[in-house]
Amino acid sequence: MLKKSMKNLPTPHKWLITAVAGFLFVLFLLPSEQASAYKNTSSTLEIGKRYSLDIKTQNIVAEETAEIEEIENRQSFKVKSGDNLAIIFKRAGLSPQETYKVSQAGTEAKKLLKMLPGDSIELDINQDGQLVNLFYSYSATETLAITQNEKSEFVSSIQTKPVDTRVNYAQGSITNSLWNAGRKANLTDNQIMSLAGIFGWDIDFALELREGDSFYVMFEERFIDGEFIGAGDIMAAQFINQGETYTAIRYSDGNFYTPEGRSMRKSFLRAPVNFKYISSNFKPKRFHPVQKRWKAHRGVDYAANRGTPVMAAGDGRVIKSAYDQYNGNHVFIQHGEKYVTKYLHFTNRKVKVGQTVKQGQIIGTVGSTGLASGPHLHYEFLVDGVHRNPRTVSLPKAQPIDKKEQANFALVAEQRLEQLNNSKRIMLAMN
Known part of the structure; x- marks a missing residue:
């Protein structure tokens, strides 16, 4: 439009408009330094003449390029x-x-x-x-x-990097084993083992599970920048075994307790070895497979692969670690004044007499030394010097939560139980 309008103007008018436009450009569109310089020389500007602009370059592009x-x-x-x-x-x-x-x-x-x-x-x-x-x-x-x-x-x-912790839930029903049920519930191998460890003092997972038993687990999941990096600790869990419900709440000390504050951890492990099956139970009279005569079997035989680690059933002091032709490599542990546990037929012994051991510590490996027909652990449990069935003896409880922590634990337990029960209702509704 401007070009068409200027065609009809006389030449002097064209020069005047061009000069004014150029002057406005200098004043308003050029950087302040150049505009100031040209204001001082505006009276000498000549129409139709080219003027060079000395514009300083910035370092922004160079800095970005370097980065x-x-x-x-x-x-x-x-x-x-x-x-x-x-x-x-x-x-x-x-x-x-x-x-x-x-x-x-x-x-x-x-x-x-x-x-x-x-x-x-x-x-x-x-x-x-x-x-x-x-x-x-x-x-x-x-x-x-x-x-x-x-x-x-x-x-x-x-x-x-900051870790974002979220809560997730899982549930499962036993058909043949805890392992298969846990995998079907999308639990990790470590979570399945942790679940077994939490309830292992109350439930014999090799012999006491029944089809239809169930579990519910509340656990942490960890994320960085929205990306999943792994599962955290189990916060609360519930296991229903043969109609009896066991509930565990994790506290800030890292241990699990019942909602009432009793420790899930007992003073003794029910079975101190990861076994395949029980090859011989506690019996007043049994025909010995090697000696070929009837005699009392005062312990439980756990059949397991040769070299399988055997753990101390509880805290105590080693009172015997030796070899003889009957017991093979064997270890006896004293637990306070009342209890003694015995472990026979090791391939190797890992502890010495007088050594203090902790529950779960490896004390030897499964073997068949002494009078043994195959690799197994013979395990005995004595109370005041009398042999008792390790599978049925009443195990003493560990210490409950400290009295100073009871009030705080009660609040945590209440919150965890509410979360666990809500998740159970949601899961059941979805199924």
Whole structure:
């Protein structure tokens, strides 16, 4: 429109409009420094003449380009078998001097000595082939960062990613085994083993499970930046075995208690070995398979693979660790003044007389030494010197939760039970 209108104007008018437009451009569209300079010389501007503009360039583009180049020069190196920092740096074209400087970057830099095959380290290398930064993620949440300070010295620090913890639930019904039911409920192997450990003092999972038994589990799940990194601890669980309900609540001390505050952990394990089956029960009279005569069988024989670890059934002190032609390699443990447990036919003994042991500690491995027809653990349980059936004897309870913690635990237990019951109702409604 402007061009068409100007065609009909006299030439002097055209020059006037062009001059005014140019002047406004200088005043309002140029940067302030150039506008000021041209205001001072506006009286000498000539129409139709070209003027050069001395515009200073900014460093923004150069800085952005440098950052991009630095990112583009980040290289990732996977740790191979036999690798160390020097070998990886040589592969990256870095000098031994840089290897030394990085290794001296502070206490945290020693984590580079524990790199494992399959781990990765990332290196920022500039255009001169020199190291700028190093990053080593040694866990899902922690990364070792080695960077240069203002003196161009390498320093180390740990960068930690926040973990988001969420609550999830699972339920299962027994058809043939806890393991299969747990896998069907999408529990991890560790969660299934933890579940067995929580209720293992009350339920014999090898012999007492029945079809139709069920469980409910509330557990933590961990996320970083919205990405699942793994399952956390079980927070509460319930197991219904042959119509009897067992409930466990995890407290801040890491132990599990009944809703009333009694410890789920008993003073003794019901079975101190992961066995295949019971080859011989506690009996007043049994025909001995080796001696070929009738005699009392004062313990329980747990058939298991040779070399299977055997655990101490409870805390105590080893009063015998020896070998003889009848018991083979055997270990006896005294538990206070009242209880003694005996473990026979080991392949190897792992403890010595006088040694203090903790419940669950490995004391030997299953074998068939002495008078034994095959690999198994012969386990005896004595109360005041009298042999009792290890599978049916009443096990003493462990200490309840500390009195100082009872009020706080009651609040936690109430909350956990409400969450567990709500999840059960939702799951049942969905099914």
